[in-house]
Amino acid sequence: MNQFESSLSRRHFFKQSTVAAAAATLPGWFLQDSRSYAAAAPPRSANDKPGIALVGCGGQGRGDTNWAKNYGNVVAVCDIDENQMEQAAKQFTADGKAPVKLKDFRRVLERDDVHVVINGTPDHWHTLVNLAAVRAGKDIYSEKPLTLTIDEGKRLVGEVKKWGTIFQTGSQQRSDPRFRLACELVRNGRIGKLQYMWVGLPTGPREGPFSPQPVPAGMDYDFYLGQAPKVPYNGHNAHWNFRWWYAFSGGQMTDWGAHHNDIAQWGNGTERTGPVYIDGRQLKTMIPGGYDAASDYMVYFKYANGVQMIATNQAPNGVRFEGTDGWVFVDRGQLTASKKELLEEPLPANAERLYKSDNHMGNFFECIRTRKPPICEAEIGHRSISVAHLGVISVRLGRPLQWNPDKEQFVGDREANKWVSREMRKPYDYSFIA
Template identity: 60%
Template sequence: MPSMKPQVFQINRRRFLKSAAAITAATGVPGWFLEIEEAHAAQSKPLGPNDRPGIALVGCGSQGRGDSRGAARFADVLAVCDVDDSHAEAAAKQFAKGGTVPQKYNDFRKLMEREDIHGIINGTPDHWHTFVNLLAVKTGKDVYTEKPLTLTIDEGKHLVKSVRDNKRIVQVGSQQRSDRNFRLACELVRNGRLGKLQHMIVGLPTGPDEGPFPEKPVPAGLNWDYYVGQAPLTPYKVTNCHGNFRWWYGFSGGQMTDWGAHHNDIAQWGNGTERSGPVEIDGKSLKELISGGYETASKYRVDCKYSNGVTMTIVDESTVTDRNVVGGGKTTPNGVQFIGPDGWIFVARGKIQASNEELLRKPLPESAIRLYNSSNHMGNFFESMRSRKEPICDVEIGHRSIAVAHLGVISIRMKQPVKWNPEEEEFAGENAKEANKWLAREQRKPYDYSFIA
């Protein structure tokens, strides 16, 4: 839970000074901030040798296996599951330990019946996240789930309720929250370092713009019907499966939801709206889609307004706004720009910059608002499994962050600005009735909610 109280830390100053100078030089993170971080790390209780829970990986692609490599430091991988046999096989081999090979499954519902599995790593494509997560929490498991948390806003509402009803821990894989650069930027902004925050620019990658693609035979060992799941059944094409699912609307929302899940999360954190959302959203696709090609916008711009008066523009990197403060007027760099009357702060992976170095250098006072401090996103999940306290990217935060991206996609697809009521989580204004139809999608049978009942 975010701590709002000033905290007092004991630190070993000599040890701190040695490493801090190098980190400050490389990343721009000031020494005073590292000092607090160091003290926090020293206070964290490491997991004991008997604290190793049993976990299972569902969705054994590149990210799921990467996550599980991190999780294997804290837990034993007892089972793996994939609708592609070759992926399940590769993961079982990877996580075999001391002669014990994780059991393979091709239907996650079977795996959830096991009582020796306490946690799930969910590395499935976006359109499967909610089903896996819902069943996991209903069967008493905690979850580390990849972002984007959901395919629709309606899924998020269901999931948040179910997580709370079942008293489960869900950590969303928006790992930038556990990266000091992002926390520093958000803490400074939240404490008024820029004056009253006025505007945020979220720079996301430009999406691929390719196609049309030919149909291909489904590879042996891949259950394509199950893979497609709730989405409308489409022919297999290689370019709509492993890794590339995110450019197809049935499975995802393109870069708006893929990278948007990361950077919108940071913008909402800095703006103090991580459990709320914007009230006005005006999204536009800036390039026509190729017929038969990828179905999600490659170039796009979404202008949002929050009830606190802060405005936000989400754009792909090739699009420049009149308020860009970094990027030299030619691109919008991948990251988040916070702008206020007293200057700006730009934060990205491995980088933090400000209009004036003093904005970063001057320490925050003892009484400053301190945000939730985690330096290891996966480690934080296992800490929460043990303490039953909220992880740094709790399910509601993940839901609200991705809702911003879903709202942008909805406005783009409706070709109209929309108004949003973040308290009721429903659209408002003149076109509310039409917009509310976009909150959920039709789920193809048998892959609707009854699939996991």
């Protein structure tokens, strides 16, 4: 039995042992401990608030901006779809003053009244918007999955460092104390030596085939497609559903993978590196002419420290850390463990404690003031999504891969190395923001 097959069989063990879990809310000692960290940026005086621009006015971008407006003034909204932009302009009109509306994000970045960019575009647009904003001297809150390719992330990390940008990746689970506690317990040996991590992700949709449809009025579809190949609009490949196509995203492997891989990397202490071995499989065939990102999948990873990880839609949503002395499971609603004492006993005074933030947006604006790195800075966002990209590449190639996380290259594998970047459709390649 190879490692991939043995992962499939362990899945049953995982399901059974979860039944024996000792459920718990956040323990009192941790809450007590956390009280002193509630350090979201206090509101600034009315005339001393940064100007915020929202680029990509969908549900998430508007949600982020609604949060951000506690710390600044929304001065511009930008979208290639007039309807989306109009909705955002209405939502962020304050005291009778509407934000300026611009279709082209490059025009937004020319404005001196814009200090902060909220990037709520689809995944395939994140990097060009982020790189251009970095070069324009803006600070950035960018949605996850941070990139479409590993190469995009390498470029972004380099430029963020060079320009001293304050950059927060929108992986907000990092600012949820439940996830932080789980990672602190694991990193301090509470479950013994960490051996296995289960990253449970949702199942993606298996739908289609879809037929071409007229492009909705007010939408610049070519601009929407951007670097992605020119494909006809079909009513299921723009706005929210872009996630289920490899042209724009990676399906649930990157959509939720961005969140839970980030936590697994944090707990494993590998947030600035990555796995060394990846073996992924698609478990169901997709419908021809329909969504093409794998709906059902299982990816086995191995890290240089010996820790093994499975990311799959076959396990319950969340992250389960298994060690030699027990396990901890965490998701957005619960933190459970193999025994209650594991959670209830306070960590010793000399324990390794992790970056504390209980407010992801507040942490970003606080860092804009202090110029210190936010909790999910570009390098961490890049490394977390690289794990997901590696899984997608292995699934799409249908074979195991060896990865060198220092060089960020596959080992002796010319074919796989081609997948580290992608051909970008002109004019939406890097010259678009030169």
